[in-house]
Amino acid sequence: MKLIITGGRQSNSSLSYFNKEWSNGICGVVYEYDTKNNNLEEKVNYKTPLKFRPKENFSISFKSGSIYENKLYITTLTEVLIYSLPKYTLEERISLKIFNDLHHVIKHNNDLYIVVTGLDIVVRYSLSKKKVLFIYNCFPEVDTWNRFDKKKDYRKINTTKPHFSHPNHVTIYNDKLYITRYKQQDVLVYSLQGKIINNIILNQGIPHDGCIFNNKFIYTVVNGKIIEINKNNFNEKKIIDLNKFQNDNKSLGWCRGFQKIDSKNYVAFSRIRPTKFIENVKWLGNKLSDKVKLKMPTRLVCYDENYSRLLKEINLEDYGINWIFSILKN
Structure with missing residues (x-):
């Protein structure tokens, strides 16, 4: 079995780590990891x-993606x-003026659902009609266009931070959108038609990615927690x-990226990056120090079925991966 890892690479300069976060990435990278031979x-x-x-002070990286019918759908900022897989032939590029700090994309039927974090929205885009069909406001207290x-x-703007909700990830189940929100520490639930149905309070820290595995939603939390929720009963949480x-x-790093293969759980941790927005790293508490920043590398960690044992750990910075956004399988 091969895992597909998406993320980014920083400059080789010894000073690059201390650059502003939106001018740190020099390229997006996709790697395949063979779980049998560790290649x-x-x-x-x-x-x-x-x-x-933007022309200056820009960052390039892959963020989170998804796989549908042997195609990789992946976002840059x-x-x-x-x-197309397995040859990784680039078939299509979509770039709209409202795109800023994209974080995730999935395909459902013949539409793409794109998390546009910079504008606090999720965009429904028709692949056949080549246009936006609907915009889901992830901070509904204020109209997006106000x-x-x-x-x-917005592609030419380095950052729109600070965000009001900072959506990270979208999942579709039973014709509903489940959107993780960084600021609110919850999952906002929309109907496909655009009606807010529910929000699932997580309150375990900042949630990032979330997908369905068997009968559960599984969410990563950046402070090193995994949340399992019964997809048919949101009150059942582990x-x-x-x-x-x-x-x-020490901090484990930025916990972001999850995949399950048979009885093994793969979790990604990214090195803590510098940011001028202190609220983004408040969860570190007294763990925030130069020692933590510089000594906890970006890595892939494999745990057993019940998270009782750490089975394997791979330092991905040795291979030129400085941060991870998603772990996928085809």
């Missing part, structure tokens, strides 16, 4: 063309790219705290 192979090294990004300008090209494997009270 890790780079498949895609991508740089966003100038036409679709300002594009959705579609690759905050943002429809005429502006919290797994992976910090129990860290004996020296």
Whole structure:
């Protein structure tokens, strides 16, 4: 079995780690990891063309993606790219003026659902009609276009932070959208038609990605927790705290990216990055220090079925992966 890892690479400069977070990435990378022989192979090294990004102080990275019918759907900060597998042939690029800090994309029927974190929205985009069909506001307390300008090209803007909700990930189940929200620490539930149905309070820290595995939603929390929720009963929750494997009270890093293969759980941790938005790393508490930042590398960790044992750990920075956004399987 091969896992597909999406993320980014920073500059080789010794000073690059201390650059602002939106000018740190030099390329997006996709790797395949063979779980049997532990081989890790780079498949895609991508740089966003100038036409679709700011001229200066820009960052290039792959964010979270998904796989549907042997195609990889993946986001950069300002594009959705579609690759055919297994050769990773780039088939299509979608880039709209409202794209800023994209975080995730999935395909459902013949539409794409794109998380546009920079504008606090999820966009429904028709692949056949080549146009936006609907916009789901992830901070419904304020109209999206009272905050943002429809005429502006947000691909040319480095950052729109601070965000009001910071949506990270979208999942569709029973014709409903489940959107993780960073600021609210919850999952906002929309109907496909655009009606807010529910929100699932998580309150375990900042949630990132979430997908369905068998009968459960499984969410990563950046502070090193995994939340399992019965997809048919949101009151049934189980919290797994992976910090129990860290004996020296250091942060595990930014917990983001999850995949399950048979009885094994694969979790990704990314090195803590610098940010001028202190609220983004408040969850570290007294663990926030130069030692933590510089000594906890980006890595892939394999746990057993019940998270009782750590089976394997791979330092991905040795291979040129400096942060991870998703772990996928085809």
